[in-house]
Amino acid sequence: MEPGRMIQLGIRSPVDRGTWDWTVAKGITIVTAQxxxxxxxxxxxxxxRRVLGEGPAYLSFDIDALDPAFAPGTGTPEVGGLATWQAQGLLRRLGGIHFTGMDVVEVAPAHDVAEITALAAATMAWEYLALLGSETAEAGG
Structure with a gap:
């Protein structure tokens, strides 16, 4: 693992200064929700793109990066998160990155209202698959 090629986007929950400083000292880039x-x-x-550079990358989408208005079914709801359109807009602009895999984590069905969170999670996974599909089409395969 190369911490300098890791980015955490949408962080907004309280974290102690020691943990924050340790993470940044390891070279991990943090982009807060604000x-x-x-x-x-x-x-x-x-x-x-700047942080990942060239080489393989893995995308882990933590559903609680989204505001609870868009994803209430998570174990750690925290106001001030991203809207689904922001996450989609970001993912749609990541074509060409050499992704080797993806997951969506922290969906808690017991807390999901009308399956809003499940829909958001499925949409983020679909956006990732669409990125891979567009690259395959561009490569002629």
């Missing part, structure tokens, strides 16, 4: 709200999906995608 910073994401003050930016655009295009600018966030550019930052993801």
């Amino acid at each position: 910073q994401a709200h003050e930016s655009t999906p295009a600018a966030l995608a550019a930052e993801v």
